[in-house]
Amino acid sequence: VEWIQQQVVKRRIKRDYKPGGTQSTYFNDPKWPSMWYMDSQASFDVNGNDFDPMPRYDASNENKHGTRCAGEVAATANNSHCTVGIAFNAKIGGVRMLDGDVTDMVEAKSLSLNPQHIHIYSASWGPDDDGKTVDGPASLARQAFENGIRMGRRGLGSVFVWASGNGGRSRDHCSCDGYTNSIYTISISSTAESGKKPWYLEECASTLATTYSSGESYDRKIITTDLRQRCTDSHTGTSASAPMAAGIIALALEANPFLTWRDIQHIIVRTSRAGHLNANDWKTNAAGYKGELPFFFFAIR
Template structure:
């Protein structure tokens, strides 16, 4: 849907009078001196009525926040990038399509209502509280009303998938409108605060759809999937969830997005993980996220806007909006290009945090922050002249041998067991992702630590000792018997060939288990 709009900017009175005195003939056209016609974006969006509350776009230290701890969006706007010509799919509980700050940016003919199998989301808009706020973060209109999204000239399509939630619909939503959708935001996933390895939503249908999306959609350049990393961290001392326990967030076709506060620190709920790609500003500090809310009294507030949105549910659509800016700057970017640019331009946040390392390729990475906080200005700058690393057709992959020790995991033993596999003749000199499949049995899987070490010596903590819960209380049992696929982003640009080492330790007494087999599959170029 063509979505170029123009804004009227009233001139300062002194400048207006000066212009009026410069050769004005007093004709009908003199009234045009009252305004300039400006393309959406640039400085115009900073004049939105609630922009001052949108610290995630421009953090000047509001309410005790740390100045500069934002997503660098205004720099991208100043360069002329507002997401024009790019379509974002908001896969959620729907969108309030008549909201004053959203309706101009929604392609209503391509929405999808999974309840009624129609394109009309209006009948169920009362259930679309979450999706309406998500949509506003990505692409609220820059129209002088309320807020601005990261990509105020992007087009959105909305799907109320979460009102039905079946394997078939979950898969369908990943590639629906694949001819026009460039970015798919998914602020949903497996339940948080359980601590269990959960692949209940990552069915084979869903995985196949994601692979179709990155391999074939957007004319072969691939859809870019932003995925909420999860809100189940709980605390640093009594951890529950890790993003790698979610079979969607740790899948190689998506980017798991974590959250930081307005102080530039990990939001307490934001899950750690070796699979994290980048973080984005969200709540967890002194301020929440100001965005759109369902009209009237039906949403989070009695207003049409909320200032208390958050979670990785808010961080993910912020990154989706940044991707729209990048694709406006360079529409030829593939899904692999976008991920790589985001990683290489991410800002190192909380730099004194002890988890920061440089991997063997010299790239900073952290289990809390992935490659850092998204930087829209830096991302569009790199995107403009980026030489493509290729799409799915040129992505290489190589599996290691499978190690099958059937070895007992020593109970409550920091030494544990270490096993190795080998990748050889892969032709991969620059890793982009690693899958790790581990088959094991244990009576309390939360006791286990899995640490993978690459041939170049970089470590990835795949699972960490944690508690399991029933959603409220810590449970006495947390069994696992099967195969789990972990994902790791931390080895970006390292070499694939050589010996990979998996160390498994048990951090608590009484429960026991066995490592049956494991292997790695490396993807890259």
């Protein structure tokens, strides 16, 4: 035995705001063969230990989160249904991991799934955003990050995109989140349609860039796919911002598949712009790039 560790259950939350297998794998679900948009090599049910990541349906639709995030990235164009994904030529996979006990091993399996096939891992989850939790990846998940950037995509490096968190009202600080402040992740925050800082936004220097999401009641929310073959116009929080960034990165990799994980980070810093972001205290850092703490570095273009 070279290494042993007792696995403990970790509390993980989805970062949307809530008011108050293999190709030959067979399933008996009648619509499984028609799920053209699901890449079986990029999908796995870590909770059930099988190749079917379909969400568990219930009356409250509490497992809608992943379907909404996936639609932002890769909803198919010109099919007369719902929306168009940002990277509509991309293939999408699903990893079911939050519908059961989450341990270090569960996180590591999810973050290291088929790294030669999957290019971008988009994560809209993390520790509690309650203003008092300091948490992050344990040893196995940290190793998954390191292996991903070193060996993923045949040495070009896996790209990990992370929602920065929704604990602004609780004065949560995303630098106390070991996932968003990791050097291996691209931490994405939110701006509302109005360009203002959303009330849930966490301010910290680990945020790399910003994309759109929900804001005040007069701001529109994000439109995307939903459970039960429906659409929604109410996707919210930094959960909606991270997959938007993942879709933009997918377009960059479609144009140039030889970009490394570090190239992607540099491109984001060099090309993001303030646009209509509403802030008055822009600062220039030592590298000569302007930014503002809630949004650093501006909005991805």
